[in-house]
Amino acid sequence: MTTTRDFLKGNEAIAYGALRTGLNAFFGYPITPSSEIPETLAAEFGNPQYPSFKVFLQASSELEAINMVIGAAATGAKAMAATSGPGFSLKQEGISFASGMELPMLVVDVNRGGPGLGNLGPEQTDYFQATKGGGHGGYRNIVLAPSSVPEMAAFPSLGFSLAYKYRTPVIILTDAFLGQLKEDLMFPDVPALKFDTSWATTGARGPERHVISSMHLDLPELSRHSEHLRSKFEEVERSEQRSEKFDTDDAEIILVAYGICARLCQRAVGVLRAKGVRVGLLRPITLSPFPKGELAALVDRGVQKFLVVELNTGQMIQDVQLATGGRARIGALQRVGGLFPSPSEIVREVEVMAR
């Protein structure tokens, strides 16, 4: 697929990014502010430019959609669903089963205001649900947090790669702001992804067969399976922590923010640096595994102050507290309800902290 330049909404970019990785199946259910994802894919269904895109289906419910993804994923297909908060809650049943059955899949959550119906503004309140498991039983998924439209386009490829490498659901956690934001982007020239699917259930050729199940009635057997899931996630934590640093080398205060908040913080860092304040930004790209290695390294270097900026009432801040192990002062700047702090508010907050 050739390199092309485009000007797209974040949601559209996710759809095209998925198509360019060789997406096989998408199962959708409309929910604001994520509906441009199924709409874009519906429009491109049948386009000979995307020959791998075999199935587009609008399901009757979020539950039906995620279970269709389970079925397609069980055949080794690159399968995907997209939703927002209320739908993400309903999908947790399927995500728990998929995690237990070790099925690779991609689920996008375009975070809106909550709890309940909330509103259609941007929030980062699904952080806990996405990063800590979300459904019943003990499991952890990989969670990616894009902070720009180009990253929205690039992360389906990264997401499917990680999903197949570790045989696990991967969540792209974005928000109403980035989903609706329109930006210039360049699609890289990448080949469609191909993965090992020798475990898939597509009919038993020969005496061997495949059974994909999350049920282990024998107590020690389930214990072994849970240990296996844990050690798999430990491997993910060792190998897949991703983050981006801006101006952190000499910084005395570090802003920690992901997604749209990282963009706002980046602007604030520029303003503060011009004023001579030694501030930097650490932007987690993987929310799970959380980039605790980078945070710990900053504390080891002597950083004493962190300011966590997020669109919730305190979720990622807990991971920052854990990663810094009580060795630093952690400040919080939080907005909810679809509101977000302006760069100048972030500047003021840092200036107070710097005193």
Added chain:
Amino acid sequence: MIEVEGHYEVKLGPLPTLTGKPTHYCAGCEHGTLTRLIAYALHEMGARERTVLVDSVGCSVLAHEYLNVDAIQSPHGRAPAVMTGIKRMHPELLVFAVQGDGDAVSIGLSELIYAANRGEPITVFLVNNGIYGMTGGQMAPTSPEGMVTMTTPHGRDIASTGAPIDASKLLATLEAPAYVKRVVLPVTPTPAADFYNARGSIEGERAVKNAFRVQEMGGFSFVEFVSTCNINWKMSILKSKQYAADVLAKVFPPGLFKDKFGVEKR
């Protein structure tokens, strides 16, 4: 003089489509009968290599332990959605599920109706014994009026819990389903105490094969097997067969509700 209706050849012994494991099904339960009918049909069709079984939640959750085919387990009630995902990606596969009444008619009714309404070329075998079996005998959406269950200790009161849902009739109202049939599977005691009418197994065998044929012709197929659950009905096996004939089969009488491709006539 006992009149023999039809001829039933008992096909015992190993089949390549069976693992050979003894089943966990209770003595007297029709799940074991249905497992063998399915295994036999798959074997006769030479379909093992292109079959995927979707386990539902309930007594058939362990179906993959006995049917020697590729299998995936689905969350409670969601088997028709999981089957849709498989079948849409691989139309060449034969995809089916064995669902119970709680699974298909209560928590999964929506998934069942929508898969049927889309005419997905998949097959659902519904085991309707009017009660939740695996969880220990609670009221099902198909429990007949007055049935004593763990959650209706004074008998099912339809004024408060609604009347039993007839899944076959419900699906038959939709345009898309190609084959909807109900079979009363249990043997029926006859006046001569040492003789049972096993017509249900003969009809069941035909229905299973027809359902798979309909799927291969591109249609949605659904067979409801009226069955027993003597353990949770708290009856002897003999009494449960009588109850199935006298009560359950009256609420859910056998019938052919839809046969778009005319497979029953062939």
